[in-house]
Amino acid sequence: MFGDEKSFTAEQVVEMQMQMMAEFKESLVAFARELKAPDEETAAKNAEIKARKMATDARQAKDAVERQKRIEEAQANCTHRKENGKWNTSGILNADGLVTLICQRCFKVWRIKVSPDNARLIDAGDLELAEQAPPAQAAA
Numbered sequence: 001m002f003g004d005e006k007s008f009t010a011e012q013v014v015e016m017q018m019q020m021m022a023e024f025k026e027s028l029v030a031f032a033r034e035l036k037a038p039d040e041e042t043a044a045k046n047a048e049i050k051a052r053k054m055a056t057d058a059r060q061a062k063d064a065v066e067r068q069k070r071i072e073e074a075q076a077n078c079t080h081r082k083e084n085g086k087w088n089t090s091g092i093l094n095a096d097g098l099v100t101l102i103c104q105r106c107f108k109v110w111r112i113k114v115s116p117d118n119a120r121l122i123d124a125g126d127l128e129l130a131e132q133a134p135p136a137q138a139a140a
């Protein structure tokens, strides 16, 4: 096209310039895409990192489930009592008036209501709510 004897109209020149600019823009876009895309080695490394992370996540989730199972088994098998037979519990009064009671051995937690007298004493700081029967055992 260039270099021949033909002369171009102003419209044709503008048309050619626009086409050249469009091609230049396309090559820039392709170049930018190339810069962003990881090469084969990087893509493989990224895939390996992702696979390793997924394996770690799966292992951690499995560990958490097993840990929770062990905790629940220990709590199910715990008498929540001291050697002297008294309840091995301790509690604090919450703002809502309920007491959070915890077994000091297996760390099982209950939320219980206490008598107004006990609640007053705990609130006054005179008594830590200790050796209370956990709700499941209270009736037994």
Ligand SMILES: [Zn+2]
Pocket (backbone or CB within 6 Å): 075, 078, 079, 080, 081, 103, 104, 105, 106, 107, 108
């Ligand atoms: Zn316990």
